[in-house]
Amino acid sequence: MSVSAMCRLGALVGMWRIGRISAVTAAVVGLLLGSLPSASAASSDASLDLLVISAGTLTPVFDSGTMTYAAVVTNTTATVTVQPTAAPGATVTVNGTTVVSGATSTPVALSVGTNTITMVVTAGNGITQKTYTVTVQRSMPADRDLLALKLSSGMLAPAFDKATAAYTAEVPYSTERITLTPTVSAESSVAKVNGQTVSPGGSSDPIDLAVGENEISVVVRAQDASTKRYTVTVRRASAV
Known part of the structure; x- marks a missing residue:
């Protein structure tokens, strides 16, 4: 075989090998690309998988399909945080600020009364959204004082x-x-005289007095269940 013929044969073999390699490479790349999710297959799940609040208790108990919750906190609770965990690939904001899924939000300041915390979850597809809300009720300041006490x-x-x-x-x-007629400072407070509840603006039941000292207890119970105790020691004189 001439040198030129051998060169042509070598070129053909090389082209055949390159063709085989290219075909195999194309097949492998195709398999790899086929195994990867396309942009169009991004998740449409915009749910929360878990929601935790730092104070109070969520009502009802958290469920990803329930969008609205309530919680009650004491007056001493000035701020709360929430910890929302979004579905895989989804993002979440708390009152408009992005929070990493599973992380704790920045503290949310609470006014006395009703406060709404809004969480918007955006699915991985960037389109589907769900909004969860928590209404936090901060109680009035505890008022355990009497405004007046009359005998x-x-x-x-x-x-x-x-x-x-x-x-x-x-x-x-x-x-x-x-x-005794006790007047409480707060409408939400309750007064008891010797353990018996006194109606607002009313007087206690008559209390029998022995000769000498008689201690009478007045307990004011505030809305947060805290109490304050007053005592009146009534000294009844002896018979002349």
């Missing part, structure tokens, strides 16, 4: 002051019973 007989000593917890009163022997 049906005798005078308080010292004169009533909401900051003073202990009082005395003198009554004659002829006073066999006494009633």
Whole structure:
């Protein structure tokens, strides 16, 4: 075989090999590309998988299909954070600020009363969205004080002051019973005299007095269940 013929044969073999390699490479690349999700296959799931609040309890219990929640916190709770976990590939904002899925939001300041926290979840496809809301109710300040305290007989000593917890009163022997009229500072508070609830603006049931000292307890219970106790020691005089 001539040199020129051998060269032509070598070129043909080389082209055949290149063709084989190119075909194999194309097949592998095609398989790899076929295994990768396309942009059109991005998730449309815009749900939250989990939602945690730093104070109070979510009502109802969290469920990804439930969009609206409520929580009650004490007056001493000035801020809360939420921790939303979005579906894979989705993003989430809390009151307009982006939060990494599963991370804690920046503190949300709470006013006394109703506060709304809004979480918008955007699916991986960048189109589908869902909005979750939590309404946080911050309670009124706890008011355990009495505004006034009056006796049906005798005078308080010292004169009533909401900051003073202990009082005395003198009554004659002829006073066999006494009633107390406590006035609470807050409408949401409740007063009890010797364990019995007193209606707003009303007086206690008559309390029997023995000769000598009689201690009467007045307990004010605030909306947050905290209490404050006042005492009145009534001294009934002896018979002459």
